[in-house]
Amino acid sequence: MSETHSASAAEVAAPHRYTAAMAADIEARWQDFWDAEGTYAAPNPSGDLAGDPARVALPKKFIMDMFPYPSGAGLHVGHPLGYIATDVYARFARMTGHNVLHTLGFDAFGLPAEQYAVQTGTHPRVSTEANIRNMKAQLRRLGLGHDQRRSFATIDPDYYRWTQWIFLQIFNSWYDDTAKRARPIGELVAQFESGERATPDGRPWGALSTAERADVLGGFRLAYASDAPVNWCPGLGTVLANEEVTAEGRSERGNFPVFKAKLRQWNMRITAYADRLLDDLDALDWPEAIKLQQRNWIGRSEGVRIDFPVHKAGDGDASITVFTTRQDTLFGATYMVLAPEHELVDAIVPAAWPEGTHAVWTGGYATPAEAVAEYRKQAAAKSDVERQTEAKDKTGVFTGAYATNPVSGERVPVFIADYVLAGYGTGAVMAVPAHDARDFAFARVFELPMRCVVEPSDGRGSDPTTWEDAFGSYDAKIVNSTGEGVSLDGLGVVDAKVRMTEWLAARGIGEGTVNFRLRDWLFSRQRYWGEPFPIVYDEDGIAHALPESMLPLELPEVDDYSPRTFDPNDADTQPETPLSRNEDWVNVELDLGDGRGTRRFRRETNTMPNWAGSCWYELRYLDPHNSGKPVDPEIERYWMGPRDGQPHGGVDLYVGGAEHAVLHLLYARFWSKVLFDLGHVSSAEPFHKLFNQGMIQAYVYRDSRGIAVPAAEVEERDGAYYHQGEKVSRLLGKMGKSLKNAVTPDEICAEYGADTLRLYEMAMGPLDVSRPWDTRAVVGQYRLLQRLWRNIVDEDTGAVTVTDAEPDEDTLRALHKAIDGVTGDMAGLRFNTAIAKVTEVNNHLTKTGGPVPRSVAERLVLLAAPLAPHIAEELWHRLGHPSSVVHQDFPVADPAYLVDETVTCVVQIKGKVRARLEVPPSISDEELEALALGDETVRGALGGAGIRKVIVRAPKLVNIVPA
């Protein structure tokens, strides 16, 4: 593209035409102006960002994007889609009388930044800061109206100081199940001291050693370290949260295998909030799909815990507690399965196989102990990937022990199998093979008995051995379920559940309970590039919080920040934290201010996960420079506080991708609730309205070897695609460097200007739908801006051509309909149709010819201002207004012009349009019917046939049904 050529030719043709060169000039000028004037500064009610009280008195709107990760690759046109949308909405909100807070920070800790640093051999701080500068420049070019005073990055010590502070708040709290809220840990200690609450082993608090007390409190703290099976990823050299592991059992980042390993790690007790995280979803204005994903992730299920008596191998009795949601099928429980890791397994395994044990059950081992040990070894060596792919082939082994079904009194064999998960429920199940697909498959393999207790309603008969699958329907009657003191026979599933639960409770062998799928959040990573934990260990290994005065605990500058990674498939490896290599930093002498003077400590060398920084950033936007608190309570209440009787407040609009459905969005909600419980914030929910924008897709062209070729070099001929003469295939995919189809905002801005890019991205389709990028189509929005410009400015002289004459009726109708439509579309985030309406009224003015009335031109400029702010600002000033268009009032439609003088009424005969009538909008049904039936065309079409029925919907429709 020879840009200089076209630009100079355009200048010759029309020196004042709206061209890319002119757009570049206009855009740069107004961006500088906005910066200098602080046009987008949102005043706080108090503090260092306090401002114009009149503006503070307006209703507030807090509009937010999911903040970006400053990657080294820079932006492509897909990235700013959401940022442009929130900017348009924020501008519309400003023009409709709101105090608007809109800014953007950077989520800059975490794995990708660190990996990029390792690849390029630059320190992550250096590369990350360079990336942020680059991204800021790219974003500034788009004319986003951000309050720059409020921007920050999560790696700023001024910011992560408060991330650490919040961690300590969580560390120093416990969840009071009675009050259903978090409370300071000191209040728990007081309960132990007073004896109001008993210690776990019943000894008085004063009799416990320091270490014992620390242990007890660790069992309550909302942030705690524990030895537990975690997701260990040798390929990344770090452990991962459940949310970061894919369904295939691989790491979301890097796609490496993930293994279960028992390691001492930090956790957040998010499970304490399971019910509130679930319940509070109802009041949120979020897409149902995202709410559903969170509900599924939290996974609430109601059931019962049932005790199955079992003999210990040595001496004494024990019981295996199972969790089930199908207590109605208890009579059909013919065996039990424990997770291989279940703690009771060793206790119940006998020395020898019982007399007559089925050969299939023993796995060919001589003793139960040997079989169990071998099976455990095999299970542990399996990666989650293997577990997943082999899910259909059930494996397991008999423990040699029998338990007793408490309702039938039957002796049931106890197995271990990896299809029972240690982390869910009690890690043990009662197996009902006839009515559960997994138990059915297992029973087939091990030739276990099956009993039908829910009568099949699909005619398959009542002998499970002849079935092809388990029968799980809820719409059936219970059978074969009569025992001592209880019978469920003839009841429906729902009633049977109630009866069984009552019976179990009365006998003290079971109780109704609620179980959640959600696990605690694994919160430590073996990485350099993250927030250090404000935790030190004393010589006894007891964890202590650093006092507030020692925050921020800065990440030490080190030369060796690489993670220790391993062969991705080697499960027998141990994580190593990069910070632990730095002995000078790790070993410290500190006075923690606890009255015990200066002592020796070792620092915690894990770092926080990437998600920590994004868990509370909305709060820091509000009061970014506060050095005494994360956010001032008055300022927080102003922007986040509940309104209009809502149970919670929060951000008014939060726009981002759906990929964060159960990660960031769940973690941020959790932190909000803790901070709310502890009285630091006024809203228990961070984001009131959530909107997921779609993705901008792009065509990927591949040659015969399947390798992507540069999309920009592909030519189309007769519906086929060619790269350097070779035919290539075309598929729709993601946009990105690796697929060689990235288009940058910089190139589009250079070719057409930022306003054109903004319009095109908003006009492509509905915001929540994914659609393919088409660079060829961008020119359409460029032409719109050129026509808008030409309607106001003479291309040859540069003079403003508007007239003071009154607009005609048609023009007023077109204008006010557009105002009315655009207002509704903007409020509903339907920017694509808003642009269509602006285009329509602009086209109307173009067609009319002659100078445009000033009143119309001005309102058209205001209509376009949120979408194309630079050209609007320029035209607004050329029209003689000295102050910025940004804070003008959005035009209001005059209802008088929303009604047409005449409307077209369609006359249908049997639903087919046969005639059109121009009628006044106020016409009555009777008048319209008479008019339609008298119409010549209609009479002709009826051809003398009689009339059975006439449907009239004045003034738009008459439908005649002939006899």
Add this chain to the structure above:
RNA sequence: GAGCGAGUGGCGCAAUCGGCAGACGCAGCGGACUUAAAAUCCGUCGCCCCGCACGGGGUAUGUGGGUUCGAAUCCCACCUCGCUCACCA
């Protein structure tokens, strides 16, 4: 396997409540300007048929059925695509 969502011109899409299908834009086609091209402007544009033309008729929202005076829109079944979850007891 389960759940959710979506299928409309060559393409992106519009149709707010069941009432003129295809707004707006791209591409295409015809024209103006130009020595020429690009850019720009004007016109045209679902498909099929009749007609020199004005115009007229038929048909059409993934497929098949249903409800209704009337269906892109509501209901049932099926097909295709997308997303999410997936041994959760």
